[in-house]
Amino acid sequence: MMKGIKFTFKGVHRIRTIILLSTILLFSGVAFDSIAKDNGNVTEHRMHHNKMHSADDGRISLGLPPAMKQHQLANMRAHVEAVRSIVGLISEGSFDKASHIAHSKLGLTEEMKKMCNMFENKDFKDLGLAFHKSGDTLGEALKTKDITKSLDALHTTMGYCVQCHATFRQ
Numbered sequence: 001m002m003k004g005i006k007f008t009f010k011g012v013h014r015i016r017t018i019i020l021l022s023t024i025l026l027f028s029g030v031a032f033d034s035i036a037k038d039n040g041n042v043t044e045h046r047m048h049h050n051k052m053h054s055a056d057d058g059r060i061s062l063g064l065p066p067a068m069k070q071h072q073l074a075n076m077r078a079h080v081e082a083v084r085s086i087v088g089l090i091s092e093g094s095f096d097k098a099s100h101i102a103h104s105k106l107g108l109t110e111e112m113k114k115m116c117n118m119f120e121n122k123d124f125k126d127l128g129l130a131f132h133k134s135g136d137t138l139g140e141a142l143k144t145k146d147i148t149k150s151l152d153a154l155h156t157t158m159g160y161c162v163q164c165h166a167t168f169r170q
């Protein structure tokens, strides 16, 4: 009799465990699903928020047409790459190579002059031209092979990146 009851208890216990486990599995499934949905909503919400934010974040819009936007961004990615190369070359002591990159990628080349002059916004144009001039100054500072002078000039050049990004958007 006792054995039987014991067996029954075990059986009930086992069934309970199975029900409990299935319930946990079922609910965790539901929970995961709702978390996923929530994340979707959060992402959607954030994207929406960003869109609204970028339309009114205090920066001046240049109102660029799509083709020019792509061109500008590609140009910007080349700028950040140039800065990285320059920093790496300074750390290697390859100042001449760094100077060449500063002049050719950040300096006021004919191509950059043309590009800056395409913008209607005068402040943007002036800032762009001043930035490229600072790229040439950086190129000259690098020629001295003086690390402090070079970093000071790079600091000045990067000040233009920061200033322009804080002021303008596409």
Ligand code: HEC
Residues within 6 Å of the ligand: 073, 074, 076, 077, 079, 080, 083, 124, 127, 128, 131, 157, 158, 160, 161, 162, 164, 165, 168, 169, 170
């Ligand atoms: C005269 C203005 C100006 C200067 C100077 C400038 N930028 Fe930009 N940059 C912009 C604008 C405008 C955008 C687009 C920003 C937006 O619409 O949110 C941009 C975007 C970028 C992006 C994003 C690219 C992408 O693919 O999304 C990078 C990276 C960047 N700039 C790097 C730099 C670096 C590095 C420097 C300095 C060495 C620099 N920029 C100097 C105006 C400038």
